Amino acid sequence: MRGITSLNWIGTGVMSYLDEAGTGLLLFIKILRGLFKRPFPLRLTIEQMEEVGVRSLPVVAITAIFTGAVLALQTYSGFKRFGAEGMVGTVVALSMTRELGPVLASIMVAGRVGSSMAAELGTMKVTEQIDALISMATDPVHYLVLPRFIAAFIMLPFLVVFADLLGIIGGYIVAVNILGASSTTYINRTLQYLEFADVSVGIVKAAVFGMIIALVGCHMGFDTEGGAEGVGRATTRAVVAASILILIFNYFLTALLFE
Amino acid sequence: MNDQPTIRVRDLKKSFGDKVVLDGANLDVWPGESLVVIGQSGVGKSVLIKCIIGILTPDEGTIEIDGELITAPGFRSMDLIRRKFGMLFQYAALFDSLKVWENVGFALIQHTHMNTGQIREVAEEKLRMVGLPGTLDLMPSELSGGMRKRVGLARAIAMEPAIMLYDEPTTGLDPIRADSINDLIIQLREELSVASITITHDMISAYKIADRITMLYKGKLIATGTPDEIRSSDNSYVQQFIHGRAEGPIRDE
Numbered sequence: 001m002r003g004i005t006s007l008n009w010i011g012t013g014v015m016s017y018l019d020e021a022g023t024g025l026l027l028f029i030k031i032l033r034g035l036f037k038r039p040f041p042l043r044l045t046i047e048q049m050e051e052v053g054v055r056s057l058p059v060v061a062i063t064a065i066f067t068g069a070v071l072a073l074q075t076y077s078g079f080k081r082f083g084a085e086g087m088v089g090t091v092v093a094l095s096m097t098r099e100l101g102p103v104l105a106s107i108m109v110a111g112r113v114g115s116s117m118a119a120e121l122g123t124m125k126v127t128e129q130i131d132a133l134i135s136m137a138t139d140p141v142h143y144l145v146l147p148r149f150i151a152a153f154i155m156l157p158f159l160v161v162f163a164d165l166l167g168i169i170g171g172y173i174v175a176v177n178i179l180g181a182s183s184t185t186y187i188n189r190t191l192q193y194l195e196f197a198d199v200s201v202g203i204v205k206a207a208v209f210g211m212i213i214a215l216v217g218c219h220m221g222f223d224t225e226g227g228a229e230g231v232g233r234a235t236t237r238a239v240v241a242a243s244i245l246i247l248i249f250n251y252f253l254t255a256l257l258f259e
Numbered sequence: 260m261n262d263q264p265t266i267r268v269r270d271l272k273k274s275f276g277d278k279v280v281l282d283g284a285n286l287d288v289w290p291g292e293s294l295v296v297i298g299q300s301g302v303g304k305s306v307l308i309k310c311i312i313g314i315l316t317p318d319e320g321t322i323e324i325d326g327e328l329i330t331a332p333g334f335r336s337m338d339l340i341r342r343k344f345g346m347l348f349q350y351a352a353l354f355d356s357l358k359v360w361e362n363v364g365f366a367l368i369q370h371t372h373m374n375t376g377q378i379r380e381v382a383e384e385k386l387r388m389v390g391l392p393g394t395l396d397l398m399p400s401e402l403s404g405g406m407r408k409r410v411g412l413a414r415a416i417a418m419e420p421a422i423m424l425y426d427e428p429t430t431g432l433d434p435i436r437a438d439s440i441n442d443l444i445i446q447l448r449e450e451l452s453v454a455s456i457t458i459t460h461d462m463i464s465a466y467k468i469a470d471r472i473t474m475l476y477k478g479k480l481i482a483t484g485t486p487d488e489i490r491s492s493d494n495s496y497v498q499q500f501i502h503g504r505a506e507g508p509i510r511d512e
Contacts, residue, residue: 128352131314135346136366136418137338 007079014031031149034142044147052113053155059112060105063134064163067100068170076179085095090193097164103250105163106209110242114217117148118238120219122231149214156210157203190218201257209246216242263326265290265422265454266311271320273306282478291452295465304458308424312344313337345420349427351411353399360395362378363413385413405432423455431462441467462501488500
């Protein structure tokens with residue numbers, strides 16, 4: 001009997017995940033269809049680009065600088081054991097561009113922007129503002145989701161390049177100014193081993209992560225039920241789900257794109 | 260001409276999970292008629308009008324608007340049908356990121372080529388109708404509950420709809436404001452021959468604005484008639500509700 005109950009429990013869990021994935025996918029299709037519908041909500045998209053991109057700069061900057069800095073600190077003391085301090089610049093540059101830049105910047109944006117998308121749309125849902133949009137013959141996906149989706153898709157790559165740069169600068173400051181490594185070696189080794197693909201794949205990842213953040217945030221918002229408590233729950237779920245999806249997609253994109 | 264109702268609902272059913280909300284509801288609203296739906300809180304009065312304007316999709320049954328079957332599978336012109344409607348929401352549902360004039364003029368901004376000046380003019384005219392002139396540039400957060408509701412009403416009539424849906428138009432207003440909303444509803448019906456469905460449990464309002472009253476109970480419309488017929492109805496459920504008695508056949512569940 002207990003066996004059946006737990007099977008049932010697992011079954012319900014799996015079903016609800018599949019259900020969630022299904023509605024998320026449907027929303028994605030609706031967004032793609034919305035791309036071709038006129039008029040395109042240009043003003044709202046620009047507003048969202050400012051919100052997603054410009055206002056995320058400080059958070060992403062601090063995250064990237066300190067990540068680059070700690071990478072330099074760790075590799076310097078580790079690599080010193082076998083006399084490879086000269087490679088610190090390479091390690092920082094490759095780690096930032098290939099992995100940490102895209103993943104950390106996106107997770108920070110998921111926390112900052114994905115949550116506010118879920119909270120804003122969730123509040124609109126429970127106060128019947130979404131219903132009001134429909135009643136005035138305005139498609140909520142076109143009016144609310146499309147601008148957020150496009151803004152995240154476009155701005156995340158910029159944020160990631162920005163994070164890559166600041167990470168490398170953070171690493172430089174620690175390695176050269178604090179630990180006393182040679183400035184020329186750091187710069188040379190960074191440029192020598194960094195390939196275009198390291199950066200470009202990070203940009204592709206960033207665009208995908210941007211879509212995930214907007215899609216999950218908006219989906220959780222539309223799915224909100226039950227007043228203030230429901231909005232809180234939607235917000236948390238948006239951040240957790242987006243972060244997990246970013247990490248999972250990151251693995252598969254890496255496997256796919258770096259051969 | 261007059262044999263086609265503006266709204267015709269037949270055998271409408273809608274459930275949420277296990278909870279059956281509408282269980283075979285039937286109603287007709289004739290051109291220029293004001294129909295009031297009464298019933299306890301939470302019996303699905305809002306669900307009924309949200310099905311009619313296509314915010315919710317019914318599980319079964321048919322809805323016709325001006326003879327068009329909007330529940331037909333693959334019906335594609337719902338947005339055109341919606342432009343015939345104006346809807347006032349229970350808590351106004353103003354867009355809190357937009358100013359009052361952008362709220363009132365929302366549909367005009369979305370669906371017409373009018374410029375900002377023209378839209379503000381229309382918004383001011385509609386706001387004057389609801390007794391709120393000079394509020395164009397306020398934010399919804401700066402308004403009281405009653406004012407928000409009247410802005411919501413101004414927004415609902417901005418596109419000069421042929422059909423109005425009022426979800427509890429007088430709830431949360433003081434009796435004097437409530438009566439001025441009643442007058443406004445009557446005025447819209449008389450001057451523009453707007454057909455309307457009003458959901459309420461405010462019996463004073465119901466008697467005043469209704470051509471006919473119908474009562475929703477357990478997913479069905481159990482009694483329909485003119486205000487006088489409802490007042491003298493021998494249906495014990497209706498009698499209990501309109502007199503607001505705790506004792507009677509309707510029990511809290």
